[in-house]
Amino acid sequence: xxxxxxxxxxxxxxxxxxxxxxxxxxxxxxxxxxxxxxxxxxxxxxxxxxxxxxxxxxxxxxxxxxxxxxxxxxxxxxxxxxxxxxxxxxxxxxxxxxxxxxxxxxxxxxxxxxxxxxxxxxxxxxxxxxxxxxxxxxxxxxxxxxxxxxxxxxxxxxxxxxxxxxxxxxxxxxxxxxxxxxxxxxxxxxxxxxxxxxxxxxxxxxxxxxxxxxxxxxxxxxxxxxxxxxxxxxxxxxxxxxxxxxxxxxxxxxxxxxxxxxxxxxxxxxxxxxxxxxxxxxxxxxxxxxxxxxxxxxxxxxxxxxxxxxxxxxxxxxxxxxxxxxxxxxxxxxxxxxxxxxxxxxxxxxxxxxxxxxxxxxxxxxxxxxxxxxxxxxxxxxxxxxxxxxxxxxxxxxxxxxxxxxxxxxxxxxxxxxxxxxxxxxxxxxxxxxxxxxxxxxxxxxxxxxxxxxxxxxxxxxxxxxxxxxxxxxxxxxxxxxxxxxxxxxxxxxxxxxxxxxxxxxxxxxxxxxxxxxxxxxxxxxxxxxxxxxxxxxxxxxxxxxxxxxxxxxxxxxxxxxxxxxxx
Amino acid sequence: xxxxxxxxxxxxxxxxxxxxxxxxxxxxxxxxxxxxxxxxxxxxxxxxxxxxxxxxxxxxxxxxxxxxxxxxxxxxxxxxxxxxxxxxxxxxxxxxxxxxxxxxxxxxxxxxxxxxxxxxxxxxxxxxxxxxxxxxxxxxxxxxxxxxxxxxxxxxxxxxxxxxxxxxxxxxxxxxxxxxxxxxxxxxxxxxxxxxxxxxxxxxxxxxxxxxxxxxxxxxxxxxxxxxxxxxxxxxxxxxxxxxxxxxxxxxxxxxxxxxxxxxxxxxxxxxxxxxxxxxxxxxxxxxxxxxxxxxxxxxxxxxxxxxxxxxxxxxxxxxxxxxxxx
Numbered sequence: 054x055x056x057x058x059x060x061x062x063x064x065x066x067x068x069x070x071x072x073x074x075x076x077x078x079x080x081x082x083x084x085x086x087x088x089x090x091x092x093x094x095x096x097x098x099x100x101x102x103x104x105x106x107x108x109x110x111x112x113x114x115x116x117x118x119x120x121x122x123x124x125x126x127x128x129x130x131x132x133x134x135x136x137x138x139x140x141x142x143x144x145x146x147x148x149x150x151x152x153x154x155x156x157x158x159x160x161x162x163x164x165x166x167x168x169x170x171x172x173x174x175x176x177x178x179x180x181x182x183x184x185x186x187x188x189x190x191x192x193x194x195x196x197x198x199x200x201x202x203x204x205x206x207x208x209x210x211x212x213x214x215x216x217x218x219x220x221x222x223x224x225x226x227x228x229x230x231x232x233x234x235x236x237x238x239x240x241x242x243x244x245x246x247x248x249x250x251x252x253x254x255x256x257x258x259x260x261x262x263x264x265x266x267x268x269x270x271x272x273x274x275x276x277x278x279x280x281x282x283x284x285x286x287x288x289x290x291x292x293x294x295x296x297x298x299x300x301x302x303x304x305x306x307x308x309x310x311x312x313x314x315x316x317x318x319x320x321x322x323x324x325x326x327x328x329x330x331x332x333x334x335x336x337x338x339x340x341x342x343x344x345x346x347x348x349x350x351x352x353x354x355x356x357x358x359x360x361x362x363x364x365x366x367x368x369x370x371x372x373x374x375x376x377x378x379x380x381x382x383x384x385x386x387x388x389x390x391x392x393x394x395x396x397x398x399x400x401x402x403x404x405x406x407x408x409x410x411x412x413x414x415x416x417x418x419x420x421x422x423x424x425x426x427x428x429x430x431x432x433x434x435x436x437x438x439x440x441x442x443x444x445x446x447x448x449x450x451x452x453x454x455x456x457x458x459x460x461x462x463x464x465x466x467x468x469x470x471x472x473x474x475x476x477x478x479x480x481x482x483x484x485x486x487x488x489x490x491x492x493x494x495x496x497x498x499x500x501x502x503x504x505x506x507x508x509x510x511x512x513x514x515x516x517x518x519x520x521x522x523x524x525x526x527x528x529x530x531x532x533x534x535x536x537x538x539x540x541x542x543x544x545x546x547x548x549x550x551x552x553x554x555x556x557x558x559x560x561x562x563x564x565x566x567x568x569x570x571x572x573x574x575x576x577x578x579x580x581x582x583x584x585x586x587x588x589x590x591x592x593x594x595x596x597x598x599x600x601x602x603x604x605x606x607x608x609x610x611x612x613x614x615x616x617x618x619x620x621x
Numbered sequence: 622x623x624x625x626x627x628x629x630x631x632x633x634x635x636x637x638x639x640x641x642x643x644x645x646x647x648x649x650x651x652x653x654x655x656x657x658x659x660x661x662x663x664x665x666x667x668x669x670x671x672x673x674x675x676x677x678x679x680x681x682x683x684x685x686x687x688x689x690x691x692x693x694x695x696x697x698x699x700x701x702x703x704x705x706x707x708x709x710x711x712x713x714x715x716x717x718x719x720x721x722x723x724x725x726x727x728x729x730x731x732x733x734x735x736x737x738x739x740x741x742x743x744x745x746x747x748x749x750x751x752x753x754x755x756x757x758x759x760x761x762x763x764x765x766x767x768x769x770x771x772x773x774x775x776x777x778x779x780x781x782x783x784x785x786x787x788x789x790x791x792x793x794x795x796x797x798x799x800x801x802x803x804x805x806x807x808x809x810x811x812x813x814x815x816x817x818x819x820x821x822x823x824x825x826x827x828x829x830x831x832x833x834x835x836x837x838x839x840x841x842x843x844x845x846x847x848x849x850x851x852x853x854x855x856x857x858x859x860x861x862x863x864x865x866x867x868x869x870x871x872x873x874x875x876x877x878x879x880x881x882x883x884x885x886x887x888x889x890x891x892x893x894x895x896x897x898x899x900x901x902x903x904x905x906x907x908x909x910x911x912x913x914x915x916x917x918x919x920x921x922x923x924x925x926x927x928x929x930x931x932x933x934x935x936x937x938x939x940x941x942x943x944x945x946x947x948x
Contacts, residue, residue: 294878329787329876337779338786498653
């Protein structure tokens with residue numbers, strides 16, 4: 054009897070599992086939103102992203118966003134500030150699209166010789182002109198003294214990795230932090246020199262949220278659960294660790310649509326954010342209609358939804374501007390200080406096989422010069438180059454190994470957990486060439502620590518993407534100074550010429566195609582870094598979302614999305 | 622009895638200190654820099670250093686430990702979250718009731734359904750009902766809560782659209798976490814109650830009661846159950862002791878904003894003050910609940926109470942030595 058019941062129960066479980074995991078792709082009509090704008094097709098089968106946000110006349114009732122990071126505070130001054138704060142608080146300038154330029158938000162575009170600020174060429178003096186009609190959600194009027202207060206408040210607990218901040222002309226004796234209020238709506242920043250680096254100024258003025266001091270005092274400094282922003286959305290409800298609900302602010306100060314930045318649009322009435330870290334869980338909620346957008350879906354899901362589905366879900370894809378890359382440890386303590394070892398490893402990697410094995414939907418080929426076509430510094434000339442980024446040659450790899458005198462020493466391949474699959478694939482390719490691989494797949498924090506301490510031989514990492522030509526500047530601006538005073542690169546490359554060139558192309562004047570090409574040629578010549586694959590970001594969205602908008606930090610701005618009217 | 626309580630309270634304090642030192646040391650030794658985690662890899666070295674100074678991370682181990690112990694035990698201050706900049710205690714206080722509520726509902730369901738089902742199974746031993754309940758019980762114990770949770774999300778959220786997949790807010794948000802969190806304990810209670818009742822059924826005092834002509838209802842509820850319930854209460858006490866630490870996985874599966882998700886996120890973010898506070902409070906809570914359970918035992922069972930009283934202990938010692946002499 055007991056056995057029969059057990060058998061029955063087992064069968065019930067099996068059938069329920071089978072029913073829950075039913076395949077939806079291909080067996081239902083395609084209702085994936087054919088109205089979605091498709092800008093171009095690059096031959097990869099991915100639909101390109103429409104990032105041309107527009108102020109819509111139709112206001113969508115509600116969008117439910119899902120967040121991977123827990124949100125315990127709404128404090129915009131914290132590094133851990135959740136995405137919702139981008140819709141509540143405003144900055145002097147803001148990036149409202151990933152590849153665009155920063156535009157004035159609180160600053161008045163009609164004032165100053167630079168559209169919101171005044172700057173005389175050759176000087177380090179920049180004066181920002183605030184709009185005169187800014188009122189926050191508590192009804193307080195914003196003036197330049199609030200900008201001064203916000204900047205001071207920010208730097209109490211925060212730091213900013215901006216050259217501009219470091220070269221402010223300060224005078225501690227007179228309590229001058231490098232900026233001063235020069236008029237009711239004007240604030241002047243003085244730097245040691247004219248800002249010539251890529252985004253030097255933007256990194257300062259697009260990061261710090263501006264709030265009214267009076268409002269801050271009214272809230273007794275509690276920005277964790279209350280808000281006093283000036284943005285297009287106000288806080289309706291906040292449940293720590295679970296959800297945040299925003300609503301259109303009807304008395305929004307910026308009423309002139311012609312000067313609004315996309316980040317100031319109000320295309321949806323209510324924005325609800327919920328916390329759910331697991332992608333599979335998010336997708337089930339998307340299918341049930343509980344949420345409207347999921348990021349970072351796996352290749353399987355993307356392929357499935359591209360073929361059509363019964364849930365009314367569309368796929369929007371765009372290339373990440375960074376890529377997965379492999380770096381070798383150049384320190385003397387690693388056998389990869391030998392260039393032959395680096396070349397042996399790089400020629401052992403089959404990029405095409407890698408992309409195919411990873412499913413193709415979330416990975417694409419890199420160009421012959423390390424970076425993918427989605428990155429800002431991409432150069433057409435790179436297509437004509439032939440090197441280890443595109444050529445796989447096991448025989449050549451073995452020859453380099455022999456030249457290096459490699460005798461099967463253990464090679465530590467370091468990667469963080471999110472890149473475990475990539476690391477295993479790369480490791481298998483290296484083993485095929487004769488390397489003795491010891492895998493070290495660790496969490497993000499441990500990965501950072503081990504990388505900084507040089508506790509690896511090869512490392513797989515995901516290069517961060519930056520907009521506005523910041524790719525090189527950000528990814529290769531980290532330098533370590535060793536105990537003997539030597540300055541080395543991010544993988545301990547002791548190559549002063551190459552590092553100097555990185556500095557040159559990180560400057561406004563030196564950021565030329567000629568210099569970028571030269572720098573990349575040096576990179577390949579010395580086998581410093583290797584691109585493995587570029588990555589696609591695939592968004593699974595409710596079909597009523599017709600275009601999305603994200604900022605330079607890859608944060609979604611649902612207020613600037615465009616939506617289809619389901620009743621139309 | 623008072624002496625026993627004082628002794629247990631002293632032990633409680635010693636446990637708290639030991640757990641504090643242990644968790645502090647473990648977190649200190651775990652690789653990873655909270656400053657880098659909070660400010661990002663591209664933060665300037667001066668900024669990182671300033672951050673470390675702000676939170677005292679640049680101080681030697683013993684000094685940091687001393688400050689931590691002093692803050693916790695003298696000022697009841699668990700510090701500020703490195704990642705969110707909020708006092709740990711305030712977030713803890715916000716989340717504790719949610720986790721506690723989830724656990725208590727699970728325990729109540731375990732008890733309210735598990736005990737009667739166990740009694741039913743025992744009373745109808747070897748019947749279809751008994752066999753069915755035992756299969757349910759084995760399945761309930763064998764199915765991991767997180768797996769059941771995922772299956773439920775697939776069925777009730779994706780396929781049927783009846784229940785939300787995560788979060789809190791309405792009663793619907795609680796249904797799946799409660800089912801997933803209580804099934805294991807419920808199944809265990811069924812088995813435990815069944816075996817305890819079966820054992821009591823054969824006890825001499827039950828036979829005597831029946832021989833005296835006591836009706837079956839009184840035999841069950843007055844004689845059998847109070848004795849059969851001791852191991853069940855013990856089990857429920859254990860469950861209660863783990864009330865705030867036992868829901869980590871369920872909370873994670875359903876993104877339930879309780880202590881469990883707070884702790885698991887803090888571990889991955891190297892948010893030391895949060896991890897220390899969570900572990901310490903969990904350990905203290907378990908110890909206090911176990912102390913209360915022991916005292917309740919003593920109150921309801923004279924044999925246990927006798928062990929804690931001076932005269933009782935002497936009597937038991939006397940009985941034991943007498944037995945040894947006789948042997």
